[in-house]
Amino acid sequence: MRENRAxxxxxxxxxxxxxxxxxxxTAVSRVTASFTVARVVVENPSSRRISHVVIADGIVEKNxxxxxVCEQGLLVKTVYVSMGQRVAAGDVLAEIDMRQLEEQxxxxxxxxxxxxxxxxxxxxxxxxxxxxxxxxxxxxxxxxEQIAADMDVAVARAAEALQSAKDAYYGFExxxxxxxxxxxxxxxxxxxxxxxxxxxxxxxxxxxxxxAAKKNAARAVEDAGASQPDDHSIEIGKLQIGxxxxxxxxxQELSDAGGKITAPVESxxxxxxxxxxxxxxxxxxxxxxxxSSGMRxxxxxxxxxxxxxxxxxxxxLIKNGNRFSGFFIDTIKSxxxxxxxxxxxxxxxxxxIGESATMEISKQQAASQTTVSRNALCQDNTAWFxxxxxxxxxxxxxxxxxxxxxxxxxxxxxxYAALEDGVLxxxxxxxxxxxxxxxxxxxxxxxxx
Amino acid sequence: xNKKRKRILICIPLCAAAVFAVSPVLFLLTGTFMGTREIASxxxxxxxEDEGFAVWRLMxxxxxxxxVVELLLDSPEFFHMFWNTAKITCGVLAGQLLFxxxxxxxxxxxxxxxxxxxxMCYILLMMMPFQVTMLSEYLVLDAxxxxxxxxxxxxPGAFSTFPPxxxxxxxxxxxESLIEAxxxxxxxxxxxFFKIGxxxxxxxxxxxMVLQFLECQSMIEQPSVxxxxxxxxxxxxxxxxxxxxxxxxxxxxxxxxxxxxxCIFLSGQEYLEQGIAATAIKE
Numbered sequence: 001m002r003e004n005r006a007x008x009x010x011x012x013x014x015x016x017x018x019x020x021x022x023x024x025x026t027a028v029s030r031v032t033a034s035f036t037v038a039r040v041v042v043e044n045p046s047s048r049r050i051s052h053v054v055i056a057d058g059i060v061e062k063n064x065x066x067x068x069v070c071e072q073g074l075l076v077k078t079v080y081v082s083m084g085q086r087v088a089a090g091d092v093l094a095e096i097d098m099r100q101l102e103e104q105x106x107x108x109x110x111x112x113x114x115x116x117x118x119x120x121x122x123x124x125x126x127x128x129x130x131x132x133x134x135x136x137x138x139x140x141x142x143x144x145e146q147i148a149a150d151m152d153v154a155v156a157r158a159a160e161a162l163q164s165a166k167d168a169y170y171g172f173e174x175x176x177x178x179x180x181x182x183x184x185x186x187x188x189x190x191x192x193x194x195x196x197x198x199x200x201x202x203x204x205x206x207x208x209x210x211x212a213a214k215k216n217a218a219r220a221v222e223d224a225g226a227s228q229p230d231d232h233s234i235e236i237g238k239l240q241i242g243x244x245x246x247x248x249x250x251x252q253e254l255s256d257a258g259g260k261i262t263a264p265v266e267s268x269x270x271x272x273x274x275x276x277x278x279x280x281x282x283x284x285x286x287x288x289x290x291x292s293s294g295m296r297x298x299x300x301x302x303x304x305x306x307x308x309x310x311x312x313x314x315x316x317l318i319k320n321g322n323r324f325s326g327f328f329i330d331t332i333k334s335x336x337x338x339x340x341x342x343x344x345x346x347x348x349x350x351x352x353i354g355e356s357a358t359m360e361i362s363k364q365q366a367a368s369q370t371t372v373s374r375n376a377l378c379q380d381n382t383a384w385f386x387x388x389x390x391x392x393x394x395x396x397x398x399x400x401x402x403x404x405x406x407x408x409x410x411x412x413x414x415x416y417a418a419l420e421d422g423v424l425x426x427x428x429x430x431x432x433x434x435x436x437x438x439x440x441x442x443x444x445x446x447x448x449x
Numbered sequence: 450x451n452k453k454r455k456r457i458l459i460c461i462p463l464c465a466a467a468v469f470a471v472s473p474v475l476f477l478l479t480g481t482f483m484g485t486r487e488i489a490s491x492x493x494x495x496x497x498e499d500e501g502f503a504v505w506r507l508m509x510x511x512x513x514x515x516x517v518v519e520l521l522l523d524s525p526e527f528f529h530m531f532w533n534t535a536k537i538t539c540g541v542l543a544g545q546l547l548f549x550x551x552x553x554x555x556x557x558x559x560x561x562x563x564x565x566x567x568x569m570c571y572i573l574l575m576m577m578p579f580q581v582t583m584l585s586e587y588l589v590l591d592a593x594x595x596x597x598x599x600x601x602x603x604x605p606g607a608f609s610t611f612p613p614x615x616x617x618x619x620x621x622x623x624x625e626s627l628i629e630a631x632x633x634x635x636x637x638x639x640x641x642f643f644k645i646g647x648x649x650x651x652x653x654x655x656x657x658m659v660l661q662f663l664e665c666q667s668m669i670e671q672p673s674v675x676x677x678x679x680x681x682x683x684x685x686x687x688x689x690x691x692x693x694x695x696x697x698x699x700x701x702x703x704x705x706x707x708x709x710x711x712c713i714f715l716s717g718q719e720y721l722e723q724g725i726a727a728t729a730i731k732e
Contacts (some may be wrong), residue, residue, distance in 0.1 A: 004719050011715035018708055019535075026528035033525045395526035395687060397680045420541045 002201065016264075019061035038436035039447035040402070042389050042429035048371035049419050050411045052308040058299030060351045065270060066285030068093060070261055071250050074280045075100040077259065083272060083324040084354065087263040093286045094274055096259035105255060105294045108248045112241055126231055133228060140224035144217035151210035158199070158206035165199035170191050232289050268353050289353055295346040296330070299359050305336035315344055319357040324350060329361075365411050368418035375415045376410065376432040384409050387438060389429040389446075402431055404440035472529035475507065480700030481516055483509040488696045491724035516701035527687065527702055534683040537602050537672075538665040542658055544607020552647050552653060553613040557620030558628065575610040579670050590675060600684075601675035606665060619653025619723075620646060643702065652720045666710050 075097040081087060169192040176185060254261075263286075271287035274280055288296075297317060301309050311332050317324045330345040346360070351357070376386050387402040408420040424430065431438070438444060471705070480488060487510055495501030509613065523626075556568055586605055595601045631641045647654065669685040674694060678680055684706050688699065714721070 008716045008719075011712045015709060015712035015716070018712065021532060022528065026525070026532065027530055029522055029525040202619070331650045393679050395529055395679045395682060 013158050024411060029289060036436075037443060038434045038438045038444045040389070040400075040431045040435075040438070041433040043373060043376065045370045045419070045428065045430060047367055047369050047425055048416055049364045049367045050371070050413055050416055051362060051364040052413050054301065054305040054308050054359075056299045056301055056305070058297050058355055058359055060346065061296050061298050061358065062268070062270060062289030063296045063345065064290045064293040065287055066264075066267075066290060067287040068279045069262060069290060070094075070246065070285040071104075071272070072252065072280055073267075074104065076274045076278055076280060079272065079274055079276050080201055081269045081272065083269055084323050085269045087267055087269060087288070089263060089265050090139075091263045092260045093263055093269075093320060094261045096254060096261070096280075098157055098255070099261045101255050101259055105248065108239050108244050108251060112244045112248065115244065116259050119241070120236050122231070122233045122237065124236070129228060133224070137221070140221040144221050147213045147217045151206075155203070155206045155210050157351055158203040159363045162196070162199040162203040165196040166193070169196045182312065184388065186242070188209045208268045209356070213422070219295045235313045236237045246445070248315075252300040260382060263288060270353075290434045295351055295353055297327070297344040297346055297351070297357060297359065299342050299344075300335075301340040301342055302402070306334075306338060306340045309342060309361060313361050313363070316360045316362075317344070317351075317357045318348075318360060319351070319355065322350075363378050364420070368410060368425055369421050370419040371416050372419060372424075372430050374412060374417055375411065375430045376430045377407075383407075386424070387431040387440070388424070389431060389444070400444050400446060402438055402442050402444055450513050460629055467666065474707070476505065477700050477704040479505075479507055479509060480697060481704045482512045482514065483700075484511055484515065485697045487511055488700070489555070492696070496528040505569060513697075516697040519698055520701050520705065523625070524702075527684075527705075529680070530682055530684045531706070531728045533599070533681060534666065534685070536599055537606070537668065537683055538662060539714065540554075540599065540603035541606035541609075541665050542661060544603065544610045544655065545609065545661055546654075548608060549613040549657070550643070553653075554620050554642055554650075555618035556613070557617045558623075558646070567714070571610045571614060575614055577588070582668075583674060596675055597677050597681070599676075599681055602668065602671045605671065609665075611662075612661050613656040615648060615660065616653045619650040619656075624647050652723050655717050656720040656723055659713055662713050663710055666706070 004091045031035050037061060038136045048375045057392070066070075076094055077097040080092050080094060087093065101397060111446060169189075176189075206212070267288035267290050270289045271284070273283050273287075275287045302368060309329065309332065311329050313329045317327060317423050327346065329342050331343045343357075374388060378385050378387070383406045385404050385406045386403050390403050391398055392401055392402050405423060407423050410418045410420055412418065431444070434444070476728075489496075489498065491502045491505055494501050495503045528613075546710055556564065558572070590596050590601045590604075595604070627645060628641060631645055637646065666684065667685055672683050672686050676686075688706065
C-alpha cells in the first residue's frame with residue numbers, strides 16, 4: 001500500500017512537472033518561431049510604364065579639325081598661341097624669320113634656273129642625236145643598194161659561166177653521139193664535166209655570197225633605222241621646275257604676309273608642331289578645331305544600357321549641376337564588346353572643347369499590366385520567379401506561406417519589372433521584401449511597409 | 450522446485466509477451482533519439498522506399514537530440530494542440546464529475562420508476578460505437594451552434610455513459626446499513642452523497658476518470674468530425690499530419706504525448722484494476 005501510494009505521489013509529481021515544462025516550452029517555442037519566421041512586405045501587381053534612364057559621362061570634343069601647314073625648312077621666329085587657345089580668323093599663330101625666308105626664296109629661284117638650263121642642254125643633245133641617226137640610216141641604205149647591185153652582177157656572170165660549161169659538156173656529148181671521133185674522148189669528157197662542176201660551184205658561191213652580203217647590208221639598214229630609247233629628262237625637268245615654282249609661290253605668299261602664319265577661321269588650337277627657333281617640318285604646323293562647325297559630345301554607353309539608346313534620341317546634358325536639353329544623338333557606333341560609342345552634335349556656346357559632362361536619356365516603354373517592384377523579382381539558375389503569398393488555415397490559425405511562381409520578364413529597370421500577363425492575378429500579393437531568407441513553402445509574417 | 454520451475458515456466462512466456470507488448474514504446478523511445486536518415490534506412494522497406502526487410506535497433510547507431518530540440522523549440526503547433534487536448538480532457542473529466550457521478554449514485558442507491566429502463570438505455574448507449582450516434586450528435590450540435598468549437602467534443606464526452614457505469618458498480622458496493630446509519634444521524638441525501646458516497650466510492654470514480662482520461666488522449670473520431678478548424682484540433686489529429694520524411698520528429702512527438710498517459714496510469718493503476726474488475730462482476 002505504501003509503495004502504491006508512493007508511486008502515485010511520484011507519478012503525480014512527474015505529471016505536474018511535465019505540465020510545467022510543457023507550459024514553459026510553449027512560450028519558448030512561440031518566441032523562437034517569431035525569430036525564425038520572416039517578415040515580408042507585399043504588393044499587388046500594378047499597371048505601369050517601365051522607364052529607362054541611361055546616364056553616362058562623356059567629354060566635349062571638336063567636330064571638325066583642320067591643319068595649318070607651312071613650307072618645310074623655315075626657321076620659326078615666334079609662336080604666338082598655346083594649346084586650347086581660342087583664335088579668331090586672321091589671328092597670327094606663328095611668325096617665320098624673314099631673312100631666312102628670303103634666302104629660301106632666292107635658293108628656290110636658283111634651283112629653278114638650274115633646272116631650266118639643264119632642260120635646254122638636254123633638248124640640244126636630243127636634237128643632235130636625231131640628226132646623226134638620220135644620216136646613218138641614209139648611208140646604210142645606200143650601201144645596201146650598192147651591194148645588191150654588185151652581187152647581182154656577180155651572180156649573173158657566174159650563171160653565164162655555168163651555162164657555157166654546160167653547153168660545152170652537153171654539146172660534146174651530142175657530138176660523140178653523132179659519131180664524131182676524138183682522141184682521148186674520156187679525158188675530154190672528164191675535163192668538160194670538171195669545168196661544168198667548177199662553174200656550178202662558182203655559181204653557188206656567187207649566190208651564197210649575194211645572200212650573205214644582202215643580209216648584212218639589210219641588218220646595217222635596220223640598225224641604222226632602229227628607234228632610240230625615250231628620253232624624258234626634259235619632261236622631268238619641267239615637272240621639277242613646276243614644283244619649285246609652286247614652292248616659290250608659297251614662299252612668296254608667306255613673304256608678302258610678312259612671314260606670319262594666321263588662322264583662317266575662328267577655331268581652337270588643338271595641336272602645335274612648331275617651336276620657336278626650330279625649323280618647320282613636313283607635318284602641319286598648327287592644328288585647329290573649327291568652331292564654326294560646332295562641337296561634339298562623345299560618350300560610351302555600357303552594354304547593359306545599349307539596348308535603350310538609338311540614334312535620334314533626345315538627351316539632356318548635365319554640367320556643373322545645370323541641365324541642357326534639346327540635344328539629340330547624332331551618331332552611334334557599335335563596339336566589339338557590345339557597348340556603344342555615341343555622339344551628340346553641340347552648337348551651344350555653353351560648352352567648350354575638353355569639358356566633361358553627363359548625358360541623360362530617359363525612355364519609357366509601353367504600359368504593362370503586370371508590373372512588380374524590382375526587389376520582388378528573384379532569379380535562380382533556371383528562371384525568373386516571384387513569391388506569392390498564400391493564406392492557409394493551420395493549427396496555429398491562419399498563417400501566411402509563400403509560393404514560388406515562375407514568370408517571364410518582358411522588361412525591367414532598376415526599380416520595376418514588367419512581367420508577362422496572365423501569370424499573376426491583380427489581387428495576388430507578391431513578396432517585395434523580406435528580412436530573412438525565404439524559399440517556397442516558408443511561413444512568413446506580414447510587415448507593414 | 451516444482452513450484453519454482455512452474456513459476457519460471459510461467460514467467461518466460463509472460464515476459465516475452467510483456468516485451469512484445471512494450472516494444473512499441475521502446476520503438477518510440479529509441480526513435481526519438483535517431484536521425485531521420487537512420488530511421489529511413491531501417492524502415493524504408495515498410496514505406497516502399499527500399500527493398501528487403503525492415504529492421505530496428507534498440508540503440509541508435511548515431512544518437513541525436515535534433516528531434517527533441519525541434520519538438521521543444523521549433524514546433525509551436527505541437528504545444529498548441531497539446532493544450533487543446535488538455536482543455537478537452539479537463540472539460541470532459543469535469544463534466545463527468547459534475548454529471549456522471551450523481552447519475553451513477555442515483556442509479557445505484559435509489560429506486561424510482563423506470564430505473565431499469567434508464568439503466569438499460571445506459572448499457573445500450575455504452576455499447577453503441579461512435580459511428581452509430583455520430584449523425585444524431587452532429588445534428589444536435591449543429592442545432593445548438595456548437596459545431597467547430599471545443600464544446601462539440603467536450604459535451605458528448607462529459608455525458609458519456611461508460612464512466613457512470615464504472616462508478617455505478619462501486620456505488621452499488623457501499624453497504625446500505627452505512628447509508629441508513631447516516632440517515633438516522635440526520636444526514637440529508639446530498640450530505641450522504643458528498644460525505645459517504647464520494648469518499649467510499651472514490652476508487653470507482655478515480656478508475657472511471659483514469660479510463661476517461663486515456664479515452665480523451667486518444668480521441669480522434671469526434672474531433673475529426675466535429676472540428677473543422679485546425680486551430681482546435683487535439684494532439685491525436687496532429688500526429689498523423691506529420692510527414693513520413695519527418696519520422697524522427699513524429700516518433701519524438703508521439704513519445705512526449707505518451708508521457709501524461711503513463712503518469713496517469715501509474716497514478717491510478719490500482720484503481721484501474723479495481724474498475725476493470727468491477728465491470729466483470731455480473732449483477
